[in-house]
Each structure stands twice: as structure tokens, then as C-alpha cells.
Amino acid sequence: MTLVSSRAEQPWLSLAKSRNPSGMEPLPPLWVTLYQLQQEAPRPKRIICPREVENRPKYYGREFHGIISREQADEILAGVEGAYILRESQRQPGCYTLALRFGNQTLNYRLFYDGKHFVGEKRFESIHDLVTDGLITLYIETKASEYISKMTTNPIYEHIGYATLLREKVSRRLSRTKTESRKTSVTSEENTPVEKITSLVRRAALTQNDNHFNYEKAHNFKVHTFRGPHWCEYCANFMWGLIAQGVRCSDCGLNVHKQCSKYVPNDCQPDLKRIKRVYCCDLTTLVKAHNTQRPMVVDSCIREIEARGLKSEGLYRVSGFTEHIEDVKMAFDRDGDKADISASIYPDINIIAGALKLYFRDLPIPVITYDTYSKFIEAAKISNPDERLEAIHEVLMLLPAAHYETLRYLMIHLKKVTLHEKENFMNAENLGIVFGPTLMRPPEDSTLATLNDMRAVCRACGGTVSSLLWSAQTLHTAGLYK
């Protein structure tokens, strides 16, 4: 396994590897080793230029030695581990190089600046930080290259689920942490080994206890700079480096090495504290965070409409006051499933219907996902009813589980709406027109989107949703749409 995907991404490593350290024993598989190595790594030693250098870029300090040759740089560094200078290229003036002593040789890196300093993908405030991080990376990845390459093969993440003994204790600690002040979260930044293990168990406890609806959800990893030592919650090894040591899931807070993030299963259990809104939140993320089968907006609005609105003329077609609809949205964002949308507050059922449509429209990924969009349109175009039904059923199976469940529930509800067609004047076709563009939108690169013919898009979506609606009853009777 290669540690990084490209040379450009991590230039330190490509050099460390090319040095091919011979005779180095693989280190014992202890998570603490990498931490010790980081402590042992050579520290940067800035070699100042004794003379005034002309044309020194303003973002470099006195470690800049102007136009000098590689050989001259080598002499200045005088074989001191961690010693570094900056120089300007003789052949290409305006190009700058970092010359750094490591492993008894001088390494030269092309240096860039765009407001921050970098030689690879990590961006640094200062040259000192860049060199510190570079030396740590070179040292660890030279000393422990074999160990690092095997790090992900026996992840603690898979075993920790069985650590049932500690679970209750940890859950208690967790519930306490929730009510405590920020002080607790500051302390947890300074992860001790004990903290590390409990955070792993905590995650296992959360995953196993709270997950009634077993929807898969991928983690939402973003590069993260950790303050204080941190350990990967996948492989349990130290996350080395000065900045951008790993990635953190913005939904559940899982911290792992970048290379480990590829192996973590799609078992993200979003943390309610991190999910601030109900509207505009990814559907699967919302239902997993609140541990519900469907978004609570869908259940609440449909319950309310079925209780007092099925016979309302032009249901879903007549629009309610935008301000009142925004009000309902705010109530859900603020109070979640406790939002009060009863007749005493919103006597006009069109406001509730409008709030439901708005929820679907605001989804970052529509209920009928971008991935399945064209497949649904194609399936709905099939003229033979049996074949069409078969095709629709097949595409439905491609939807993420939480999306499928939401769509199924909505279709059963809309079917009930059509049963009152005589009073509400809403048949499958009308509902298709209303819900089409709400439930599905063409992905930006599709032909329909590039045509930029909104009427064509609406017709296609409307047609698809009414065929879905026509199919709903049959699929339901056939037990395919349970």
C-alpha cells in the first residue's frame, strides 16, 4: 500500500522512501512509537545569512541567502541535521529552494508562497513551521516506513466494538460531558492514551446503542489540524506532523489518518451537537442524527395534513403565505420533532403543505438523487406498463435507504390525496406537476440542465413523479413497496 496518492501531495515522503533505509528494523507495533519518534525528530536550525541580501522577497527572513549554488548551500549547512537555508535558483531567478539537512544529506525542495508557504499540499504560516513539519514527516516515515505501511491492516476500529465492559461507564461520562461547559472539550484536546481508548469505546457504544434504523452513511471527512497529540480512531496510531495531521468527520467528529479514512466503513453516526439545522441538512445525516426512520418534518406535516387537509381544494397546488411557511421552517430548525404545527397556530393547511414542499426543495441532495435522476426519467418513459413498473422498481432499489423510505412514505400519502380527488381536485398528474421539480432536479452536467429548458425539465420530472404515483399502489399491493 502506498501511503499517499501522489508525489506532489507529500514531497517529504517520496524523498524519504527513495533513501531506502537499509538495515532498519521495523519497529514494534505500539501506537506510542510514532509519538516517541515525533519527539525525537531533529529540530529546525535556521542558518542566517551574514551579509545583506539584495532582492530578498519580503515574506522570507534572514535565512534567505540569495542566488547561490547547491554546493555553496551544502557548505553553509555544514552537515548539521535539521539545518536549513533558502536560496534563489541560479538558472531560474525568481524560483526559490529550501535546502535542508536530513539523514546526512542535503535535500532541496522547490518552495512556493501564496500567502502561506508550501512545498506540497500542506500550507504553513512560517518557514519554521514548514521545516518542523517536514523534519517530523521525514524522520517518522524513514524510521517507520514498514510499520506505517502495515498500520491499517489490523485496525482497532473493528475490535473495539466488543469492548462492552466499559460501555456503560463511558455513556455515563458522555451524558455528563454534554451538560458540562466548554472546559471539558478543551481538556479532551489533550488526549492522553486513556482518553484515546475511551473515545473509541464511546463511539462503539454510540453506534451500537442508538442505531435502530440501520441506514449506511459515509463520513464527511475534512483535513484537520489537531492541537496537542492525537491518535487515529481507526488504527489507533499517533497522528504525526505539525499541522493537517489527519482528517475529522464534520458530522460525527471521528478523527483518523488521511490514509485510514479510505478504510473506515460507512457507519457515521452524526452527533446532534454538530447538526444545527433540520432544513437544508442532508437527508441521511438528519435521520441518523435524530435516530428517526424519516425526516421528522415529513412525518409531522403528513400527519397534520391527513388529519385535517385531505379534502382541501387544491392541496399542494395552492400556496400558503411565504412568511408563515418560513415560520414553520424556523420552528422545525429550532424545536425539531417538538415543533408545534397544529391548527391552533397554522389554521391554513396550505402552510403545512408548503412547508413540506420547501423541505424537499431545500435538500442538498434531492429525494430522487442526482445519481438516479436520468434512470428515473428513462424508466418513466417506457410505454408498456408492466415493463415501466419493473424499471421503476429497479431504480427505486438504487436510492439510499433513507431516501427510499421517505419517498415510499410520501407516495403512500399522495395516493391517499388522490382518493379525495372529487373534493381536492388533485389527481396523480396534478400532483406530479407540483412535486416533480421538488423531488428531483437534474444534475448540473446532464443534457437536460445544459438545454436550460426549464419547462422540459419540469415536464420530465412531473411525468416521472406521476408514474411513480401510479406505480405506488401496484408496488404496494405486490409487496415490493412495503
Ligand SMILES: [Zn+2]
Ligand atoms: Zn462521521
Ligand SMILES: [Zn+2]
Ligand atoms: Zn490511522
